[in-house]
Amino acid sequence: MPHFSHISPTLFLELHQLEQLIAKYGTDLRSEVLATITVDGLNLPIWSIELGSQAADAPTIGFFGGVHGMERIGSQILLAWLENLLARCQWDEGLLHLLSKVRLVCIPLLNVGGLLKSTRSNPNGVDLMRNAPVEAQGFTAWPLGGQRLSPKLPWYRGQKNQLEIESQVLVRYVQEKLLGQPFSLAMDCHSGFGLRDRIWFPYASHRQAPPHLAEAVALREIFNTTYPNHSFYLMEPQSLNYTTHGDLWDYLYQVQLQSGNNHVFLPFTLEMGSWLWVKKNPRQLFTWFGHFNPILPHRLTRVLRRHLTLFDFLLSATASYQYWLPSEEQRDEYTQLGLQRWY
Secondary structure (H helix, E strand, O other): OEEEEEEEOOOOHHHHHHHHHHHHHHHHHHEEEEEEEEOOOOOEEEEEEEEEEOOOOOOEEEEOOOOOOHHHHHHHHHHHHHOOOOOOOOOOHHHOOOOOOOOOEEEEOOOOHHHHOOOOOOOOOOOOOOOOOOOOOOOOOOOOOOOOOOOOOOOEOOOOOOOOOHHHHHHHHHHHOOOOOOOOEEEEEEOOOOOOEEEEOOOOOOOOOOOHHHHHHHHHHHHHHHOOOOOOEEEEHHHHOOOOOOOOHHHHHHHHHHHOOOEEEEEEEEEEOHHHHHHHOHHHHOHHHHHHHOOOOOHHHHHHHHHHHHHHHHHHHHOOOOOOOOOOHHHHHHHHHHHHHHH
């Protein structure tokens, strides 16, 4: 039996929702506590959930949320999608067939201490997305790009060459579950930048094109062709907006590239445009939480259902990657399209 935390839902609603899902659908999923973080005397578990194929060579997609504790909406949309998916597993034969061909892995609440306290950083004051051993190239705005002066200032990177427990959990989990597969894709859910929902891909540390630019262009093309009315997503390299030190996905992408195998690993970040929520409800400016999350109930409901199509698409695209991944003959063409568009 899984060990549940029994923490009051009024104190930590997302953790309560996750553990309710595990208790309700335990026979349809595989769950594990990857680590436990102690905050204010509370033992907070970092849960992982796994569904689908257990074949050694199964294409695998990973979803991640709660890396920044104040961006609770990232965890909330993952939980809403997981609930939808698990409910469909009770009756949807097509979904069950799809899951027989693909593995889904998920850490919905990574920075459990930050989520509990509604802080961007973990309880040690470290910004997990500045914590990896990656140094940015060229100009990087200080302190936005990461700083080691003090954990009392934002975007603190932590001690040099020292990964926080939460970062260690993510790195170990991605290496074990994603990097060894012939094809894998990751989506990390954030909020707080701009008026549009953005889908970012590497690099964050510099403005060079990634080796898998062709694959990113191909994925963008099949999404836009399949869902022409979902043009509210803006897909682009993160570096078009700003560069940072210590990006965990840059680090994991480099680990995969240095492995020497021919596997394809595509890490993406969903950056929900929370400025639009503030624009529609300016009162959110007066709360720090409101800068990064929808406050009004109807808008929260709208955001929770907004990304279901994208997540379903990514699951199907991972299962059927052989049908859209560019061939060697196509890669040059797709790469040139990406270079012209973004670089």
